[in-house]
Amino acid sequence: MRAPCNIETLRRWLTRPLCVRYVAGVFRSIMINVGKLDGISPLPVQWGLGYLPDGEREVLGAWSTPHPSSTLAPQVLEDLQLRGVLRIRTLTGNCVAGFAGDASSELLSFIRCGQVVPMEALALADATELRGLPGSIADLILAADRLADDVQTRLVAAVSRRRPFADHAAAMNFVAAELYRADRQLWARPAPMTPPGLYGHCAGPGAYH
Numbered sequence: 109m110r111a112p113c114n115i116e117t118l119r120r121w122l123t124r125p126l127c128v129r130y131v132a133g134v135f136r137s138i139m140i141n142v143g144k145l146d147g148i149s150p151l152p153v154q155w156g157l158g159y160l161p162d163g164e165r166e167v168l169g170a171w172s173t174p175h176p177s178s179t180l181a182p183q184v185l186e187d188l189q190l191r192g193v194l195r196i197r198t199l200t201g202n203c204v205a206g207f208a209g210d211a212s213s214e215l216l217s218f219i220r221c222g223q224v225v226p227m228e229a230l231a232l233a234d235a236t237e238l239r240g241l242p243g244s245i246a247d248l249i250l251a252a253d254r255l256a257d258d259v260q261t262r263l264v265a266a267v268s269r270r271r272p273f274a275d276h277a278a279a280m281n282f283v284a285a286e287l288y289r290a291d292r293q294l295w296a297r298p299a300p301m302t303p304p305g306l307y308g309h310c311a312g313p314g315a316y317h
Contacts, residue, residue: 113284113285113288113289115281117288118281118284118285118288121284121288121291122169122170122284123191124191125191125192126158126166126168126188126191126192126193127158127160127166127192127193128192128193128194128195129160129161129193129194129195129196129197130158130159130160130161130193130195130196130197131159131160131161131197131198131245131248131249131252132158132159132196132197132198132199132200132248132249132252132253133156133157133158133159133168133188133196133198133199133200133221134156134157134158134159134199134200134201134252134253134255134256135154135155135156135157135180135184135199135200135201135202135203135204135256136154136155136156136201136202136203136256136259136260137152137153137154137155137173137202137203138152138153138154138155138260138263138264138267138283139151139152139153140153140267140273140279140282140283141272141273142272142273142274142275142276142278142279143271143272143273143274143275148272151172151273151276151279152172152173152174153170153171153172153173153279153280153283154170154171154173154180154181154184154203155167155168155169155170155171155263155283155287156168156169156184156188156201157252157255157256157259158196158252159248159249159251159252163248164295165252165255165294166291166294166295167259167287167288167290167291167294168188169184169187169188169191170280170283170284170287171183171184171187172276172279172280179203179204180199180201180203180204185216185219188219189218189219193219194219194220195219195220195221196219196220196221197221197222197223197245198221198222198223198224198225198237198241198245198249199221199223199224199225200224200225200226200227200232200249200252200253201226201253201256202227204224204225204226223237225237225238225249232249232250232253233250238250255294259287259290262286262290263283263286263287263290266282266286267282267283267286270282
């Protein structure tokens, strides 16, 4: 059985400064059951994975959202901005289907997002948006999406083995701990070979672990 992560460690990790620029930001959503006096209440959670120009990757964070949505919550973009992100070239995933309201549009513009591709898995490989990109960047975006699928599968499996969580805090602590472990595993592995041509797009990071 894995030792639980220290709550303070998780808090620092979730609020740590991020890098300035990411080639890809891949986002997924998951519903988690939280027990209440009148039954079970689903808690929507969104989480993200970032791919850096040098091929390194990291979990960007996890955010509870007010209601189920196919749109990345404005609070996610705001948090990324506050933690130092200035550009994400391409956003993909199952919760980036659209950006409603001025808050999302302004924040999306502030982080200089080049494009939004609201799909994942096999459909992404055939997306018109990707076919117009240089091969090295398209390959990296596809690799980021496959990796997010792998982390999502393990996260869903871990959540499904649990009874409904006692409250919002317990649910978010569990998700954060699972993603923290996934992030540690990513940083323990060597980065993939950087595709030719990406070094020219690199910007200095805001912070590394």
